[in-house]
Amino acid sequence: MTEHADDHPTVPLTDRAVTRMLTLGLSRPARPIDGLIERLSAPDAAGWLDVALRLSPAASDGDPVDRLVHGQASRADLEVYKRSAQASNAPPISDEAMRGMFAYFTIVAAGLAHHGILLTSRPREQVDEFLLDLAAVLPEPWHSFLCRATEAPA
Amino acid sequence: MGSPRSSEQHDVFPPTLNTWIDRKIDEGETGRPDLNHYVMSVYADPLKVYFRGCSMRWLGEPDDIIAGFFANRLARPNFFNDWKSAGNRLRRWLMNALLFYLREVSRERRRHGHVEDVVDEIGEWTDGPEAAVDRAWAFALVRNAWERASNDCRDAGQTAHWEIFVRHHHDGEAYRDIAPDFGVDASQAAVMVRTVTKKFKQALRDCIAMDGVAPGEIDDEIRMLLEITGS
Numbered sequence: 001m002t003e004h005a006d007d008h009p010t011v012p013l014t015d016r017a018v019t020r021m022l023t024l025g026l027s028r029p030a031r032p033i034d035g036l037i038e039r040l041s042a043p044d045a046a047g048w049l050d051v052a053l054r055l056s057p058a059a060s061d062g063d064p065v066d067r068l069v070h071g072q073a074s075r076a077d078l079e080v081y082k083r084s085a086q087a088s089n090a091p092p093i094s095d096e097a098m099r100g101m102f103a104y105f106t107i108v109a110a111g112l113a114h115h116g117i118l119l120t121s122r123p124r125e126q127v128d129e130f131l132l133d134l135a136a137v138l139p140e141p142w143h144s145f146l147c148r149a150t151e152a153p154a
Numbered sequence: 155m156g157s158p159r160s161s162e163q164h165d166v167f168p169p170t171l172n173t174w175i176d177r178k179i180d181e182g183e184t185g186r187p188d189l190n191h192y193v194m195s196v197y198a199d200p201l202k203v204y205f206r207g208c209s210m211r212w213l214g215e216p217d218d219i220i221a222g223f224f225a226n227r228l229a230r231p232n233f234f235n236d237w238k239s240a241g242n243r244l245r246r247w248l249m250n251a252l253l254f255y256l257r258e259v260s261r262e263r264r265r266h267g268h269v270e271d272v273v274d275e276i277g278e279w280t281d282g283p284e285a286a287v288d289r290a291w292a293f294a295l296v297r298n299a300w301e302r303a304s305n306d307c308r309d310a311g312q313t314a315h316w317e318i319f320v321r322h323h324h325d326g327e328a329y330r331d332i333a334p335d336f337g338v339d340a341s342q343a344a345v346m347v348r349t350v351t352k353k354f355k356q357a358l359r360d361c362i363a364m365d366g367v368a369p370g371e372i373d374d375e376i377r378m379l380l381e382i383t384g385s
Binding site: 017019020021022024026027125128132133135136143146150151 | 292297326329354
């Protein structure tokens, strides 16, 4: 292998920046959602997603695409779905827990996109970050839906 | 601190760093330029920190002392074989080697009558140097991984990926603020950052493994460094 002269200027590093960059080196996902993103990046993600949608709390009232992406679910419906998605006691890295997390964030996205409400105590900035990372590994219509949710006022 | 990247041509280590360093050691004199270059790039700053906290700092300027140390010790054929045999972390091994080197320099100065600035017993530390050295090493690690990942991105035609990564993870900017500058949407920016993050993560973990950290202990090492840098 051959090295090249570094064309990229070395950025002065602060303690805070070094801390952030070191965190990227941890093997375990730094955020719970990273486990979900890894799952949705796996070769069999399409099948997993089908199951996750079928078992989503929103599926109890119809097609999750209609209920969440197309905005058929009311704010009250979303609150019920969210509580259901949070109800699991499954181990954090289990499929069940990740399905719950997937449902949770799609419900939160629906709250933002269709009702202008933030259905979580997490900071909006963090929610947007999660939704965009999640969108990156999801097919349509979920990809555009999650992106749209991050642009909605709340 | 010094960079492992230079206009000179150096073989870079592949993802499995222990393999790389073992191969370089096995190559003998052939492998030494790359090995020495890497060690000087990553460990010069931590060793300067160690020297500055040492009672023998009267011996000279940190840059000169560390350059002299590298020139002296890295020229020894068995230096890295001895390290592997000892089983220490490389940075601790270098700290010990530097201490011995400083004693040698001090004795040499005494022989020539240059002892007027000696204020402490040789080999005593004004305070525990390990945390300060580890902090400097954390910075060196990040810089090394930074340079490797940025060069990998450039070689792969992913300059925009790298720039978005820096603005997001280093500068703390949101994807939606960065994306328009690169003609992508926020989610595409997230995907690009994820690609670079994998490169950076691997580079960082490789560099830690290079220090002699077992694969199963790398996360613990990172957590230790995070405590030091203020996580």
